[in-house]
C-alpha cells in the first residue's frame with residue numbers, strides 16, 4: 001500500500017532516506033507494554049464499533065524521510081504526554097498535579113499527522129493528502145474554521161479507553177471533512193472546514209481550541225492547560241458522575257460558565 005516516498009516531499013527539504021513511520025505514535029502503541037493493552041478502533045479495515053489491540057509493526061510504513069520523520073516527533077511526544085495524564089487522572093489522581101501543561105497546538109497537529117499517515121498508506125482519501133494538510137504539518141496556519149473542537153455536552157456521553165476515530169466524509173467528493181477522535185476518554189473533533197459548509201452551525205462541533213480542560217471530582221479538580229494563546233480562552237469541564245469497571249468514567253461535560 002505504502003508509496004516508499006516521503007509524503008512531505010516539496011514541503012521543506014527531504015534528507016536521510018525513507019524511514020518507517022509509526023503513523024499512530026509508537027509511544028502510544030507501546031503504552032500496552034506497561035500492562036494495559038492500548039486498543040484502537042475506526043481503522044478502515046476494522047469491523048465497525050470494534051476496538052482491537054493492534055501490533056506495533058502493522059501501523060508503520062515507509063512514508064516519510066528521516067528528516068521529516070524527526071521534525072514531526074514533538075507531535076508524538078505531546079500526544080503521549082496527554083495520553084499518560086488522562087490515564088493518571090482517571091486511575092491515580094493523587095499522583096497528578098493540579099495543573100498539567102500539554103501543548104495543544106502540537107497535539108492538534110498530531111491528530112492531523114495520524115490522518116496524513118493513514119492517507120499516505122491509501123487507507124483514507126484514496127491515498128490523497130490535501131496540500132493544506134501538508135502545509136499545516138510543516139508549521140503553516142490552520143485555515144479559518146479548521147482545527148480541534150472539543151464538543152459541548154448534550155447529556156452523558158459514552159467514553160472509551162483507547163484511541164478510535166470516526167470520519168465524516170463529504171457525500172459527493174468523498175473528501176474527509178472532519179474526524180471525531182476518541183482519545184483515552186477525551187473527545188475531539190478535528191474539522192477541515194465545516195461539513196456541509198454550514199459555518200453558522202460551527203458551535204455544534206464544540207469549543208475551538210479551548211485553553212483548559214478540567215476534570216472535576218469534588219472536591220478535587222485536575223486541569224490540563226492546553227496553552228492555546230490564540231484560542232477561545234474557554235474551558236471544558238468534565239464532571240465525574242460515578243464509577244465504571246472499565247475506562248474513564250467522566251461522563252458529562254459542559255462549558256465553564258465564567259459569569260457564575
Ligand SMILES: [Zn+2]
Nearest residue numbers: 006014065068
Ligand atoms: Zn521528506
